[in-house]
Amino acid sequence: MKKIEAIIRKSKFDEVKKALHSSEVVFFTYWDVTGVGNEKQGHVYRGVSYSTTDIQRRKLSIIVSDEFLDKTVSALLESAYTGSVGDGKIFVSTIDEAYRIRTKEKGTDSLK
Amino acid sequence: MKKIEAIIRKSKFDEVKKALHSSEVVFFTYWDVTGVGNEKQGHVYRGVSYSTTDIQRRKLSIIVSDEFLDKTVSALLESAYTGSVGDGKIFVSTIDEAYRIRTKEKGTDSLK
Amino acid sequence: MKKIEAIIRKSKFDEVKKALHSSEVVFFTYWDVTGVGNEKQGHVYRGVSYSTTDIQRRKLSIIVSDEFLDKTVSALLESAYTGSVGDGKIFVSTIDEAYRIRTKEKGTDSLK
Ligand SMILES: Nc1ncnc2c1ncn2[C@@H]1O[C@H](COP(=O)(O)OP(=O)(O)OP(=O)(O)O)[C@@H](O)[C@H]1O
Ligand SMILES: Nc1ncnc2c1ncn2[C@@H]1O[C@H](COP(=O)(O)OP(=O)(O)OP(=O)(O)O)[C@@H](O)[C@H]1O
Ligand SMILES: Nc1ncnc2c1ncn2[C@@H]1O[C@H](COP(=O)(O)OP(=O)(O)OP(=O)(O)O)[C@@H](O)[C@H]1O
Ligand SMILES: [Mg+2]
Ligand SMILES: [Mg+2]
Ligand SMILES: [Mg+2]
Structure with a gap:
């Protein structure tokens, strides 16, 4: 099993959610965070x-x-995707085990 | 070392915390998130x-x-656990290294 | 690639951010959480x-x-670091893959 973490523009959330549903990905969790980095194309001021x-x-x-x-x-x-600087990142890692609390199912069965 | 991520009902938090303490698990971190999914038993309305x-x-x-x-x-x-749809999920993954900042201890020593 | 998760004192954030920048680490994400544990040196009251x-x-x-x-x-x-109880923890884990959404770059190229 894999964990996919995506850090996206808040303005793109509804579109992303719709795309996930179209790919049969109907379960996920989200929260708001602050991103630090080179968030804008550097521009010259004074x-x-x-x-x-x-x-x-x-x-x-x-x-x-x-x-x-x-x-x-x-x-x-x-x-x-918008094509402008700051569209976000995706990180993939490995999950060793998963459980559905209600049924105590384990593994990929718990994700269906 | 392992990371256990649990996504639970907010109403169950105090009970979960007590159960963790009874299992000698006294350190953890939590925050509030939004869950997207099949959150309720589908029911018919109009x-x-x-x-x-x-x-x-x-x-x-x-x-x-x-x-x-x-x-x-x-x-x-x-x-x-309540037995109703939506009790939550548990995900387990592997942690390569851990540090206690105050003492610079590493590994399982940093977790004690 | 590695994921470094650090749970720190909020009062230390600016200093930590500056230290990361000095180490050429300019991209990261943060959010506020609640820590449960032995947060203070036990002291005797009544x-x-x-x-x-x-x-x-x-x-x-x-x-x-x-x-x-x-x-x-x-x-x-x-x-x-302050040296007092409660300076925080660092956890390291492995990231299998990373993507920059704007360019579709993968791997360490997506982190530069
Ligand atoms: N290496 C990283 N570690 C943790 N979070 C990151 C990292 N890189 C980016 N992020 C998060 O992703 C958000 C968006 O990153 P962003 O799209 O600006 O990436 P980028 O590499 O700067 O690409 P671009 O050149 O398109 O701006 C950041 O605000 C931050 O929250
Ligand atoms: N695959 C997943 N990835 C990320 N988060 C998930 C995933 N599945 C569930 N969650 C999170 O767990 C929360 C609770 O899930 P929930 O208990 O409804 O799981 P379920 O598989 O639908 O089981 P049930 O049939 O009992 O409802 C969701 O609101 C969501 O935040
Ligand atoms: N095992 C753990 N799992 C998840 N989060 C943890 C764990 N240990 C500590 N934390 C988080 O780190 C925060 C700070 O921990 P803290 O610095 O108090 O660690 P400690 O082991 O108690 O060290 P000290 O003896 O210096 O207090 C906690 O508030 C909690 O959010
Ligand atoms: Mg950027
Ligand atoms: Mg559900
Ligand atoms: Mg402590």
């Missing part, structure tokens, strides 16, 4: 090139079975 | 079966040594 | 030794290439 930092972002955490990984990442890459 | 989405949840992140994994998961499975 | 729980903390999530791991951890250990 001779100094600067770029703002500390931007509000939305973080999604999606646990999927291995066979859903590729299409979930593709859905995120497409739906969160 | 002929349409629907299920609400976007429910407030609490997420716990608990790092434990391997020997504490099983009893921590058991404590969560029992204390977060 | 004959009872107690320690408060549920303290506000800030959590940082930093994804770096393997070669940046050591200096990032060192920067955190130094800048988040």
Whole structure:
């Protein structure tokens, strides 16, 4: 099983959610975070090139079975895209075990 | 070392916390998140079966040594349970290294 | 690639951010969390030794290439340190893949 963490523009959330649903990814968790980094194309103001930092972002955490990984990442890459600096990041890691609390099911059964 | 992430009903938090303490798990971190999914048993309203989405949840992140994994998961499975749809999920992953900042201790020593 | 999660005192955030920048770590994500644990040196009040729980903390999530791991951890250990109980924790785990959404770059290229 894989965990997909996506940090996206808040303005793109509805579109991303719709794209996930179209890819049959209907379970996920999200919360709001602050992003620090080179958030804007540096521009020159009074001779100094600067770029703002500390931007509000939305973080999604999606646990999927291995066979859903590729299409979930593709859905995120497409739906969160604008082409301007700051579209966000996707990070993939491995989940050793998962449980549905109600049924005590384990593994990929708990994700269905 | 293992990371246990649990997404539970907010109303179950106090009970879960007590159960963790009873299992000698006294360190953890939590924050509030939004869950998207099949959050309610679909029911029929004016002929349409629907299920609400976007429910407030609490997420716990608990790092434990391997020997504490099983009893921590058991404590969560029992204390977060109601039997109704939406009791939550538990995800387990691997932590490569841990540090206590005050003492610079590493590994399981940093968790004691 | 590695994920470094640090749970620090909120009062130390500016110092930590500066230290990360000095180590060329300019991208990260943060949000506020609650920490449960032995948050204060137990002290005796009316004959009872107690320690408060549920303290506000800030959590940082930093994804770096393997070669940046050591200096990032060192920067955190130094800048988040006060020497008093409750300076926080650092947890390291493995990231399988990363993407920059704007360019569709993968791997460490997406982190530069
Ligand atoms: N290495 C990282 N570790 C943790 N979070 C990151 C990292 N890189 C980016 N982020 C998060 O992702 C958000 C968006 O990043 P962003 O899209 O600006 O990436 P970028 O590499 O600067 O690409 P671009 O050149 O398109 O701006 C940041 O605000 C931050 O929250
Ligand atoms: N695959 C997943 N990835 C990320 N978060 C998830 C995933 N599945 C569930 N969650 C989170 O867990 C919360 C609770 O899930 P829930 O208990 O409804 O799971 P379920 O599989 O629908 O089980 P049930 O049939 O009992 O409702 C969701 O609101 C969401 O925040
Ligand atoms: N095992 C753990 N799992 C998850 N979060 C943890 C864990 N241990 C500590 N934390 C988080 O880190 C925060 C700070 O921990 P703290 O610095 O008090 O660690 P400590 O081990 O008690 O060290 P000290 O003896 O210096 O107090 C806690 O408030 C909690 O949010
Ligand atoms: Mg950027
Ligand atoms: Mg459900
Ligand atoms: Mg402490």
